Amino acid sequence: MKDIELSGKKYTIPTDWSEVTLKQQIKVNSDMEKITIEEMKKFAILSGYANIPIEELKRAKLVDITKLFNVVKFINNPLPEKMIVEFDFNGKHYYCGQNLIDMEFQDFISIENAIEANSGNTFNALPTILAIMCKQKKENGTLESIDDYDIIARAKEFEELPLTIAHNLSVFFYHSVAMYSNFSQLFSTPENLKQVMEKQLQSVENTLKKLDGKGLLTRCVRGILRYYIRYIRRNWRKHYTSIQ
Numbered sequence: 001m002k003d004i005e006l007s008g009k010k011y012t013i014p015t016d017w018s019e020v021t022l023k024q025q026i027k028v029n030s031d032m033e034k035i036t037i038e039e040m041k042k043f044a045i046l047s048g049y050a051n052i053p054i055e056e057l058k059r060a061k062l063v064d065i066t067k068l069f070n071v072v073k074f075i076n077n078p079l080p081e082k083m084i085v086e087f088d089f090n091g092k093h094y095y096c097g098q099n100l101i102d103m104e105f106q107d108f109i110s111i112e113n114a115i116e117a118n119s120g121n122t123f124n125a126l127p128t129i130l131a132i133m134c135k136q137k138k139e140n141g142t143l144e145s146i147d148d149y150d151i152i153a154r155a156k157e158f159e160e161l162p163l164t165i166a167h168n169l170s171v172f173f174y175h176s177v178a179m180y181s182n183f184s185q186l187f188s189t190p191e192n193l194k195q196v197m198e199k200q201l202q203s204v205e206n207t208l209k210k211l212d213g214k215g216l217l218t219r220c221v222r223g224i225l226r227y228y229i230r231y232i233r234r235n236w237r238k239h240y241t242s243i244q
Helices: 022-034 038-050 054-059 062-071 105-117 126-133 151-158 163-186 190-211 216-242
Strands: 002-006 009-013 086-089 092-095
Touching (some): 009 038, 022 163
Antiparallel strands (some): 002 009
């Protein structure tokens, strides 16, 4: 990190990718989407990484802007990319190398909900996705379930993850999704996949019928099952469209 002064105010600027946090990168992405002039998008990077208001940067002298960009010249290099399955953060050790097939169903539901809550923006949902995927080991040696901790609190903590860690965790996440999708398509014809989907739907719908007329305690279960039906149908439509 390097301290600089601009217009009489002091700012601390990262000098390496490892000093950029996931929270800062989310702000940069958000600001860049609002800027229509391509040349001005670079100001979003300085603003997000150094917490300098964009309006302040617009009023800065050219010589000062040049010095600032010299400090963050590391952005011209690609982010180090190495798929990781475990890491240390804030004195805790996390594991994220679970096979998607072995993940709990509630993890899938929680990830889907996180993405929907962020209007389909997977990057903005990344702190929550990582909070769901990355587990600590319990005293008995097994990995946590999301019932064992506060997802929102962990997601807030993960906003401060170094971008180098967050990026490589996202590489693992997307690689796993792609690998699982390719594996499923490799061994299944569209007809077979449709049959599997129909059996899944029938099973869930039968369960819903058994719950009809039950009391208050089953409403949550019915809601989850109906969500599962939408989840199956949505993923089938995506898959079916991709193989036409």
